[in-house]
Amino acid sequence: MTGPRAVVLDGPGRHRIVPAEPAAPGPGEALVRVHAAGICGSDREVHAGTRPEGYVRYPVTPGHEWSGTVEAVGPGVTADLAGRKVVGEGFRNCQVCDRCHAGETTLCGAPYEETGFTRPGAMADTLTLPARLLHVLDDAADLRSAALLEPAACVAAALLKAPAAPGERVAVVGTGTLGMLAVQFLAAVSPAELLVVGARRDREELAASFGATMFRTSGELPDAAAADFDLVVEAAGSASAARTGAGLLRRGGRLALTGIPEPGAAQGLDPTDLVVRQLTVHTVFGAPPAAWAHTVRAFGAGVLRPAPLITHELPLEDYPEALGLLAGRDPKVGKVLLHP
Numbered sequence: 001m002t003g004p005r006a007v008v009l010d011g012p013g014r015h016r017i018v019p020a021e022p023a024a025p026g027p028g029e030a031l032v033r034v035h036a037a038g039i040c041g042s043d044r045e046v047h048a049g050t051r052p053e054g055y056v057r058y059p060v061t062p063g064h065e066w067s068g069t070v071e072a073v074g075p076g077v078t079a080d081l082a083g084r085k086v087v088g089e090g091f092r093n094c095q096v097c098d099r100c101h102a103g104e105t106t107l108c109g110a111p112y113e114e115t116g117f118t119r120p121g122a123m124a125d126t127l128t129l130p131a132r133l134l135h136v137l138d139d140a141a142d143l144r145s146a147a148l149l150e151p152a153a154c155v156a157a158a159l160l161k162a163p164a165a166p167g168e169r170v171a172v173v174g175t176g177t178l179g180m181l182a183v184q185f186l187a188a189v190s191p192a193e194l195l196v197v198g199a200r201r202d203r204e205e206l207a208a209s210f211g212a213t214m215f216r217t218s219g220e221l222p223d224a225a226a227a228d229f230d231l232v233v234e235a236a237g238s239a240s241a242a243r244t245g246a247g248l249l250r251r252g253g254r255l256a257l258t259g260i261p262e263p264g265a266a267q268g269l270d271p272t273d274l275v276v277r278q279l280t281v282h283t284v285f286g287a288p289p290a291a292w293a294h295t296v297r298a299f300g301a302g303v304l305r306p307a308p309l310i311t312h313e314l315p316l317e318d319y320p321e322a323l324g325l326l327a328g329r330d331p332k333v334g335k336v337l338l339h340p
Contacts, residue, residue, distance in 0.1 A: 006018055006124030043064075157288060256281075
């Protein structure tokens with residue numbers, strides 16, 4: 001197929017690669033030429049039809065992790081934006097409710113709308129969206145790496161809610177993309193110890209390269225009496241990850257949850273344990289503007305190095321193969337990118 005294209009999911013398990021002329025930007029909008037779109041577990045849910053009701057609307061072009069370059073802008077948008085490298089927020093917030101006015105756009109009171117789930121996403125040659133959602137990158141920014149700034153912003157959202165202080169003992173549960181990005185953010189604040197907990201040891205060397213000082217599998221963790229971490233970031237989304245994270249905390253410690261287990265599979269936290277040990281639990285779903293801005297600054301400063309997490313890059317037409325790579329759970333498969 002020649003000319004502009006897009007992946008379209010007509011329903012669970014039913015996709016097409018279709019011709020897709022760029023949508024001219026309307027008032028307040030920008031047209032972006034997509035450089036790369038990442039695939040994550042949420043995209044697999046959309047394809048499989050297991051994403052919770054109300055959080056996907058078919059037919060849809062998936063793709064919420066992306067980077068690109070602005071090609072054109074609509075009326076009311078500064079012309080200086082054209083030609084700039086950008087990434088963009090996914091949540092289409094209303095801007096007028098009390099949560100939006102407080103900057104908590106992921107808690108917007110309007111019905112859920114998000115790029116790649118209910119609105120056309122970035123698994124296409126072009127993407128048209130509100131310019132207010134864009135975050136401009138440095139002219140020299142690596143757009144390949146920048147495609148991972150969406151998951152990085154989700155981690156940043158957790159760490160803005162539960163910040164780590166220099167000299168604290170911190171831990172990350174999970175060694176996927178979110179976990180490895182969390183390690184990079186936490187290493188930047190000079191913790192006394194930075195533990196990474198993974199299901200296998202295949203990510204130990206990578207974690208150490210990002211600043212981890214210790215690696216353990218879940219079977220090698222200390223018992224509850226020896227737990228003394230100030231902050232734990234859960235980034236695995238497995239059934240036991242939240243409970244594992246809580247078990248590492250000292251009395252009065254903080255737990256930040258970013259993963260979403262399969263429905264009905266999670267091993268719940270014990271409310272008595274939370275109360276008696278006075279633990280604080282923070283949660284995130286997506287990333288508000290402040291987290292995005294923080295992430296873009298960290299990326300520009302070299303604090304974030306997403307490139308080593310990318311293991312596979314495929315053309316847009318290989319969308320099924322890209323999903324298959326993730327479904328295979330091969331430890332050698334990290335972040336998979338599609339290039340239009």
